[in-house]
Amino acid sequence: MKRMISTLLCFTLLLGTTGCSNAQGAESDSKEYANALFDDSYVHTIDIQIDEDSWADLLENPTEKTKYKSTVVIDGNTVENVSFATKGNSSLSQVADSESNRYSFKLNFGKFVEGQTYVGLDKLNLQNICSDATYMKDYLAYEIMKECGVASPLTSYVSLSINGEVYGLYLALEDISDSFLERTYGVDYGELYKPETEMLGNMGQHGKKNMELPQVMEKPDGMERPENAQAPAPTNGEKTDMPKGAGQRPEGGMGMGGTAKGADLVYTDDEISSYSDIFDNAxxxxxxxxxxxxxxxxxxxxxxxNLEKCVDVDAVVRYFVAHNFVLNGDSYTGSMLHNYWLYEDDGILSMLPWDYNLAFGGFQMKGSNDATSIVNTAIDTPLYEQNLGKRPMWDKVMAKEENIQLYHDYFNTLIADYFESGKFENTINRVSTMIRPYVESDPTAWYTVEEFDTAVDTITKFCLLRAQSIRTQLDGSLASTTAEQKTEDMIDAGSIDISAMGSQGKGRGNDDKRNPEEGKATTDKTKK
Known part of the structure; x- marks a missing residue:
């Protein structure tokens, strides 16, 4: 139900004081937090002050996601009675089963005090940056989304402390909830869902710490890229059906996400119960x-x-431009059918980005870690599932020639304005220089500073080569569909080791090649 936010008595922290705010004031506060906590020009500080018994219980039962009362000090400003909890599903279980206690956390400022915010922000995620030796995959993915004009959560880096003891460098991430919706769409916003297949939604729940998760996926038979394969030429100026290419699943399969009940956005019938993946995650x-x-x-x-009656086509096209640049297989276009938000307003649908720590090739199928193949992923056939109709938000939107042209136009703008202009390199140099001292001294880091340096160099090369490949796909030097691509036309990325950027299940506490005594500090599970 669309709502007009009414005037409420709320507690808002601003420069160490509390006060009241109505809807107009909340909108002002939302802008304030965007310019305060999410000023990404420096590393912020957050100290979580929590009762020792509560902290011990959290470490003992991390997958329960219990909400503990805490006092939070952000850049010297104090907020009391804030909910503090672990967050995540499979990623939470992964940490719980490792040698580390470096969990991701969620702060809910209004859980225990109705209407309380931090200068307009209702909820904040503290991302542990797992599986990411660059410390920047999420950050860069959202920057690219913003560059494409996609409504995206705000980010910044924070030095996180627990009871005054430095815990590590985290990524602060605006939660996709009321304050985000109001900041992005105004007070009269629509409905928001986070589609999740049942199996994925249950991961990490109810203390099931020993669930065995796949580290890599076996490649189905027949998935090798066809050598010099050619697709039928278009006739009469019409666009041919998108060819089935690398990543095709067996007919009817739903991948690791289990049987989909709406997360694929496929229409089945008019029964609400048929879309539990969506509505159970409202x-x-x-x-x-x-x-x-x-x-x-x-x-x-x-x-x-008549897609304009049901889809914000421009917003969806922009989303896919950014999403298909960064190559996140742990998503709607991959095999897992999650990690996106579905926004609906007056019957018009759009997609919002979420969770990119396995982007830039970090979530790949076994046997598919070839950097050249990944860098040259065809922009017009990006799906793991190539059966037409199984991913309608892509299939139906991009079946229209004018939408494919718009998609290419937006890709051209992204490549020219962000990558070929030098803006990307300036961004990555600025951020890596800013956070490197924190990485070097991070007591719970998944990776060493030397691995960080290598990872930053690798992701820089990866993105520039990806941009170069897309430029050749746009100008026709390299085909933009998998079946038509020829190996000899591809941009050579053979010098890149994709795994150097971090990959699923890798990092301190998960990699048996590491010294088990390194970096435990406050995360050693024997020191609670």
């Missing part, structure tokens, strides 16, 4: 009327006609 208070409206939008999407 962020806003959706009514049955809201749910029926979303189902009607999926039904319209399934026809591929």
């Amino acid at each position: 962020e806003t208070d959706a009514t049955d009327e809201d749910k029926a409206r979303l189902i009607a939008s999926l039904k319209q999407l399934s026809t591929g006609e």
Whole structure:
């Protein structure tokens, strides 16, 4: 149900004082937190002051996600009675089963004090930057999203302390909830969902710490890239069907995400129960009327006609430009059917980005760690699932020639304005220089500073080569579909080791090649 936020008595911290705010004031505060905590020109400080018994219980039962009361000090400003908890699903279980206690955390400023915020921010995620030796995958992915004009969460770096003891360098990430929605869409915003297949939604729940998660996925038979394969030439100026290429799953398969009940955005019928992946993961208070409206939008999407009645086409195209640049297989375009938000407003759907720590080739199928193949991933056939109709937000939108052209136009702008202009290199040099001292002294780091240096160099080369490949795909020197690509036309990325940027399940506490005594400090599970 769309809502107008009413005037509420709320507790808002500003320069160490508290006060009241109405809807207009909350909007002002939202802008304030964007310029305060999310000023990414320096590393912020956050100290979590939590009762020792509560902290010990959190470390003993991390997958329970218990909400503990804490006092939080952000850049010297104190907020009391803040909810503090672990966060994540499979990533939470991964840390719980490792030698580390470097969890990701969530702060909810209004959980125990209704209406309380931090200068307008209601919830904050503290990302542990696992599987990311660059410390920048999430940060850069959201920067690229913003460069493409995609509504994205704000980020900054923080030096996190627990009870005054430095815990590590974390990424502060704006939660996709009320304050984000108001900042992005105004007070009269729509409905928000985080589609998640049932199996993934249950990972890390109820203390099931011993769930065995795949580190890499076996490649189905017939998945090798065809050598010099050619697709039929278009006739009469019409666009041919997108070819089935690398990453195809067996017919009807739903991948590691389990059987989809809406997370693929496929229309099945008009029953609300058929879309539990969506509606069981509603962020806003959706009514049955809201749910029926979303189902009607999926039904319209399934026809591929009059898409402007059900999809914000421009927003979706921009999303896929950024998303398909950074290559995140742990997503809607990959095999896992999660890690995106679905926004609906008056029957119009769009997608919002989430969770990119395994982007830039970090989530690859076994046997697919060839950097040249990854860098040259075809922009017009990006799906792991190539059965038409199985990912309608891509298939139906991009079946229209004018949308593919818009997609290419936005890609051209991204490559020219962000990569070829030098802006990307300036950004990565600035950020890596800023955070390197914190990486070097990080007591709970997943990676050494030497690995960080190598990873930064690697992701810089990767992105520049990816941009170069996309430029050749746009100008026709390299085909933009998998089946048409020829090996000899590809940009050579053979000098890059994708795993140097970090990959699933790798890092201190998870890699048996590491010295088990390194970097334990405050994370050693024997020191609670």
